[in-house]
Amino acid sequence: MQQLVCAEPGQFEYRTVPEPTLNAGESIVRIRKIGVCGTDIHAFDGTQPYFSYPRVLGHELAVEFVEGDAGFKAGEHLTVMPYISCGKCVACRKGKTNCCVNIKVLGVHTDGGMTEYLSLPSYTLLRAEGLEDDELGLVEPLAIGAHGVSRAAIQPGENVLIIGAGPIGLGTMAFAKIAGGHVIAADVNEQRLAFCRDELHIPYTLNARDTEFSDHIKDITRGDMPTVVIDATGNLAAINNAFQYLAHTGRYVLIGLQRGDILVNHPEFHKREATLMSSRNATVNDFEYVISCIRDRKLFPSSFITSRLKFSEVADRFSNTVSDPNNIKTMIQFHD
Ligand SMILES: [Zn+2]
Ligand SMILES: [Zn+2]
Known part of the structure; x- marks a missing residue:
């Protein structure tokens, strides 16, 4: 499968890598859309603190369930809460997984979504029936x-x-x-x-x-x-x-x-x-709240999307697209 790697600041490279294999507690998803975050832009520019390369960027994800123990049907479209928390620290014990002492954010501390398939802890996948793929990709920044x-x-x-x-x-x-x-x-x-x-x-x-x-x-x-x-x-x-x-x-x-x-x-x-x-990241309650607000048409976040890139165009066009001062949100898509 194809993966886009930020090899070093200012440099994207497409690489062909093996598809992920299924591990216990994880699910495999196919990526559909990826919202570009300020973090991705800073990582590409080399201005994100404590960032290491090479890294696969992308944590604002609309995905399609492939297989795993998350309890979804193959083909279901989902959103992702891209924070991998330890479940044991003082914050996790209080339900505040958003500020877990050992937090790993997908696409920041571990490889993220600019790839065809991804294996994720099953608890990071959230159902959001009634939302379009664009909206699924916007849930995380809204949360x-x-x-x-x-x-x-x-x-x-x-x-x-x-x-x-x-x-x-x-x-x-x-x-x-x-x-x-x-x-x-x-x-x-x-x-x-x-x-x-x-x-x-x-x-x-x-x-x-x-x-x-x-x-x-x-x-x-x-x-x-x-x-x-x-x-x-x-x-x-x-x-x-x-x-x-x-x-x-x-x-x-x-x-x-x-x-x-x-x-x-x-x-x-x-x-x-x-x-x-x-205020750091967001909890599962915030994600559920955002999903319900979009479903109830209390907000229409697709209007935030001001530019689009196909996955195959990202390496060439990323820099120009995101540097436009009037650009709000760039959405990357894999499929038409
Ligand atoms: Zn973000
Ligand atoms: Zn923790």
């Missing part, structure tokens, strides 16, 4: 946003500022809105802000470069400021800057990740009695 929203425990009517309108931020906005939040979207890209308005019907969109940004937030929230701020940029300057927008009693949730140290002014943070939280 990241849904997890951040559940961390924030948004109450109906709360003012929620979400910074960063990439695929993760857009999903976060959609779920914050479903939770009843009064969402304010911020980004520096006007085309993405237009997407927030037109596709997600977010009532307030602000350009983060606007010199009156803080005043606008104050006006929109009638002087309260947002009780929830969520970062989906993973940009250190943006993360440090956003502490000032938090209302007193506010919660600040970091979905985006960067490599540096966060700088917090203690008196400013203290007087708010604020809460700072990180």
Whole structure:
């Protein structure tokens, strides 16, 4: 079978490798679609921390069940929760497999989905009846946003500022809105802000470069400021800057990740009695919630897909496709 290997930063190579064999506790799936994640782009660029090569990328997957003990019928289309957890550590014992001490993310720490067939732990496969392949491939990045929203425990009517309108931020906005939040979207890209308005019907969109940004937030929230701020940029300057927008009693949730140290002014943070939280990956509950929201047509995530590649085109066209600043989500497909 054909596999696409990221041999080293900037270099994809197609290789012919044997098909996987079935091991106990695992199932074999045929890959149908693969969403391209920021992680894949950083891995290809060589800017993903602690990444080793060669690696088969891809963890946002729509798959077809072939064989194994997962209890599905051959040919069933499924989505994948691409986090391999140990089941034994302190986080796993609490059901928080998303932040397992020994977590291995498919396509990051182990080889992922840019391959014709893949053998996976059976528990990573999830049924999502009624979803199209595009939607199956979007469940994972949406679950990241849904997890951040559940961390924030948004109450109906709360003012929620979400910074960063990439695929993760857009999903976060959609779920914050479903939770009843009064969402304010911020980004520096006007085309993405237009997407927030037109596709997600977010009532307030602000350009983060606007010199009156803080005043606008104050006006929109009638002087309260947002009780929830969520970062989906993973940009250190943006993360440090956003502490000032938090209302007193506010919660600040970091979905985006960067490599540096966060700088917090203690008196400013203290007087708010604020809460700072990180939000990592997603749990099976988040995946089930996302699947139910798509099935109930509470969101229409296929609009996030702005470019498509055939598997055979990825090596040549990946770089150009994903570097377009207005590209939101690239979907790779194996079959027509
Ligand atoms: Zn991802
Ligand atoms: Zn664990």
